[in-house]
Amino acid sequence: MSAIAAPNAGTHPVRAWSGVPVLFGVLLFAFLLHIAVGAKQLSPGTVIAALFDFDQTTFDHVIVRNLRLPRAVLAVIVGASLSLAGALMQGVTRNPLADPALLGLTSGAAFAVVIATSVMGFSSMVFIPWIAMLGALGAALVVYLIARLVPGGATPLSLTLSGAAISAFLSAVISVIHLLDQDTFENLRVWLTGGLAGRDITLLLYVGPPMALALIGGVLLAPRVTVLAMGDEIAQGLGVQTGALKVQLLAVVVVLTACSVALAGPLGFIGLVIPHIVRLYVGSDYRWIVPYAALAGAVYLLGVDTIARIAIPPREISTGIITAMIGAPLFIQLVRRRTR
């Protein structure tokens, strides 16, 4: 699609290397900030004591240790996963507008969870990540298939539109289920807005291992994505088995997206916006884009969640709503700058 400018070519290896520790520093800062501030003001001493000298009977320690810390961990994992998934999708589909939410994966996973819990009556959370994965995989395949079938192939526009269409369809089905079964649905209301509050951190026991594997896999596959992003012919010419690579990448993306949805509900825009911001700094080399996107995604979600927790105490705003509110204007700015 010529309407969208190719990413700036050229990576400065030195700048790229030097950025990693900087970003790690920022991540650490954002993480500590997330733990240090909140609706209740706690002294730094209390926070440190809670971390290193935990006293279960002091609620201030519980706040840091059991409320803020798990949530910060969740923000890091989910932010990194969604952002990395988005970066890979943008590379594989050569579509700068790819994003797990925009391309229907998120709504596929959400849809599967809604169907499983409200229609089929599943309640054991052990299955939820797997159900979400099935849904995300199904939606991804359907969206890609449709875009492939469109004359002209899987272009950014055809992928975006088929993703939007599938999302619209699935949300219409969810609404019909809502009308037919109000009570079960009311319990899913908060889950469906997406967010990090009140999430079940024990779910990490089930989704943690596959997510860690997928994150590592994503970073390892990243160098070959750069080649893939140049086009299938060039990649094949360079000896890359594009088919096998695409299947591996799809698996990584589906696992990351589905597990994120299982953990935090459907959160939009992280996977879309962060890789683009990263690309402005590190250029078009996926070797750098992928790890940077993961780090920056974690930072973004930590920041957004910190805002959601402290903006209007004693209330909390749903993280999902703020993610889109901040993400959408960024997206618009991006489109303005990137398309001519």
Place this chain on the structure above:
Amino acid sequence: MSTAASHWVFRSKSERVALRLPVRALLALLLLALALLVISCVSLATGTYGVAFNEVIDTLRGLSVSRALDNVVWEFRFPRTLAAALVGAMMALSGAALQNTTRNGLADPSLVGVSQGAALAVVSLTVLFSDFSGALRPWAAFAGAILVALAIQGLSHTRQGGSAIRFILMGIGLSTFISSITSALMTYGDIDRAMAALSWLAGSINAASWSDVWTLGLWCAVLLPALLAISRSSAATRMGEATAISLGVRTKRIRNLQLAIAVALAAIATSVVGPLGFVGLIAPHAARRIAPAGIGFHLLVTAMAGAVLVSLADLIGRAAFAPIQIPAGLLTALIGVPLFIVLMVRSRSATSH
């Protein structure tokens, strides 16, 4: 398709006015009108208030079977049936006009933010102002739709002019932004007031009244001829700007006029029944497949196809799961998305523009 056999040609004596009527389009128009008539009849005879069909006919003939039946048929079913057809036609025409102006076969009022703008306006007024009356709702929706349309137009315009893909992407971006504000209002606003906006948000025709029908009908009567009047010029712009300029048409003004009409059609329809997805997208494509024709006839067939689609969606929505009512807006999405995908896969021009 411009062979002599596929057209009936009428000429006035002086041959200053010539009318070429494409047979296939005429036939399609007739068949669609027939389908609309059948659906409308079924719709008039269907409902929770069970009555025999002949009683409905009697009521329509002006014989009062009972006061309650008069009410059901005249105040509920009749305006509802008419409103469904009118709204469908208007959304379809809006889609056709949008597709023309953006020269993108995949443009639709709900994909370019018009519906979301209307929704935000209605929800924020309903939730934030306690004495917001139902009578103001159409105006609020209209204002919201227009503002968002202008914002998208402004944002997607660069010094080099607006591009079709930017327009669509801006629509997606701005729509998501606006939807997130709407959902914040729905989540954190006064829950009772948020509830009052729910059925409108789902795109429900269940409460269409005669005044709604008049509003829709009047605007339709104004905007449809206006759209047809500039159809010749818009046909020129459809061939690409270079050709159009060479034809001496002031492209820019026509595009803006068409865009204004498109937004107005969608905004008025949305203001009455709430956001109805995918009708504007499907109907023009369906019309083109059913009967390829010149722009004028194409618009008529499109309007008719939209009317049939929404009437059908409304009928299914209230009959399929009775006594539970499914809003037409959900059914247009459920029917519309698969159709949209088929059209996308089969269209030549979907991505080449």
Place this chain on the structure above:
Amino acid sequence: MSRFFFRSALAALALSVVVPALAQETRSVTAANGTFDIPVAPQRIVALNDQIVALPLYELGAALVGSAGRVDAEGNTYLRGGMDTLGIDYSNTDIAYVGQFNALDLEAIAALQPDLIIGGTYTDPAVIDQLQSVAPTLVVDNGALGLIETIRTLADASGQTGNFEARYQRYLDNIERTKSYIGDTSAISATTTFMFPAGEELWVYRANLGAISQVLADLGFAQPAAVAALEAPQAPWSAELIQELDADFIFGFYRQQPDATPDAVRAAYEKFAPGFCQALSACRNGQMVLLPGPAFGSTMAGLDLALDLVETHVAGRPFIPFEEAR
């Protein structure tokens, strides 16, 4: 289904003969949406909400013929709160289902040939306008009126004022009696909280949580400073600030739903704020009490129940007064 149609057609036919014969006396009343002429003694009332309108009307003895309701997972319709508050549902009364409160079936309402329809600010204004052609349709703004004035308005509209005033007077007498048992009620603080069953959100109510809010206010109980300072009647509360809710008594609620049993709700609090019970003196002292659903409903029966429960817990046993920690 066809039998239903047949029956309702028959009923409609029969009524079409009867109704005009009963030329009713009318009087004019003013509701949130204007002034209307309504029958002095309405015989066929339709409620556009089950919990807020239908239940109070039914318990006051109003002639209720139809009500909006809900649909459960099996697709059966029911009156929310009906079974546990008054022991009624569609199945054991003559109340007909007319749709969900936000997806009303206008024809079902018309088929009942009502002489009075009552909705609220949650009703789609376009639906209200359409229903005016069937019968005078009143909007009762329960949020602005508060529980007592809402029920009084409903009683007035349905011609049951005498019934209501008698019950209300009895309730006020009971309030006085309870006060006399407790002594200085303003020295006792109480918080009302509502936990979502999955533990994702905790809502705190300064006012407007139905019967329990009314009872606590009528008894003259105090509220924690943070709650009293709320501008809105309710707010979603941050888990970190749960200690700001501490009081002599903290009330929560369970409901007649498989996922909202007392155990499930307690587990939800624990998930929302781990160690919450240790953090709250009310909970440590066994003064955090989960009340049954009807206690936050909008009925006279709910008021009586809530008052009894509060009396039992506050006057009916010794309790340890809350003391500010630091």
